[in-house]
């Protein structure tokens with residue numbers, strides 16, 4: 001069922017999940033292995049899960065839980081989980097050992113360094129992935145060269161340079177910046193650590209996706225500690241690697257009764273939505289400037305590993321405008337009663353902005369009903385980044401940039 005509400009710049013597509021084979025690479029055992037690695041990293045701490053009880057009661061749902069990645073390793077985003085795991089796996093491959101047989105101390109020790117020397121890692125990024133790669137390279141004694149698409153926020157560039165990486169801001173969109181990173185790697189003998197995949201380049205992107213499982217495992221363990229099981233999981237997509245990992249892991253974990261998954265994207269970069277609505281089972285790219293404030297979601301070409309999962313298991317796909325993400329930022333920063341405040345960046349807040357539409361406005365009541373968002377629903381969201389562009393964050397929060405569209409309640 002396709003719902004289009006043009007005056008609110010909103011489209012949703014709801015399907016019966018197809019229930020394909022349970023994704024093998026995202027088993028609970030695989031997630032435990034990844035988690036064991038992350039626990040060895042300096043300053044590892046699980047990020048908090050915000051339980052927004054008052055908001056849930058105002059919006060008439062059973063629970064709203066927001067996994068808050070803004071404090072992750074002081075890097076303001078979940079992305080480092082993927083980059084660090086992939087770099088560690090690459091080093092192990094070079095050393096001819098398995099990550100299970102070794103530990104972080106060995107990987108950063110003199111013997112490992114002597115055996116593999118110094119590698120240069122390269123990647124294209126809107127900011128968060130590159131910051132994670134630069135950090136991982138610094139921790140593991142490697143070099144990094146990072147390419148950024150046009151319009152990259154100065155704060156995001158500086159955050160990557162701060163970890164010793166060389167950064168080049170290009171005049172390309174994200175997908176073309178990825179192609180540039182690959183060409184430079186070919187010419188210079190560097191290693192591409194990219195957070196999306198294509199034919200013939202799948203091993204590293206799979207490791208990156210597996211790395212994201214730590215976030216998801218922590219979140220459902222934290223929900224379990226609060227006696228809650230997610231009935232609905234809202235997850236945003238750029239190329240769909242994060243969403244694919246989240247869905248893949250949760251389908252494994254809750255085999256008998258998986259939650260409903262809702263995938264969210266910005267209007268101008270909705271390649272997963274385009275692929276789902278095309279109905280031929282294939283990934284479809286969208287092109288152009290991919291202009292959106294949700295910079296981390298500004299990707300036009302689906303990750304094929306993620307797409308295979310996102311084709312089969314989600315119930316809903318939504319594309320929406322900038323104001324939805326901006327509303328999400330304002331709502332999370334202004335908690336009700338004793339709910340905790342959450343600092344959310346533009347790519348982290350869109351889920352709560354979407355729930356505000358569904359919960360508060362008559363135009364969306366059919367979508368809400370179809371998705372069964374009701375008093376029994378326990379909803380899990382991922383605030384995937386903090387205020388990584390602090391200037392825009394303040395414009396939104398203090399000066400009401402990208403205002404809510406006025407609509408009947």
Ligand SMILES: Cc1ncc(COP(=O)(O)O)c(C=O)c1O
Pocket residue numbers: 077079126128129195236237238239240241242243295296297299347348384385
């Ligand atoms: C903050 C944030 N959230 C979500 C995403 C989406 O991840 P993916 O591109 O794997 O869909 C990104 C990607 O960079 C991001 O930076």
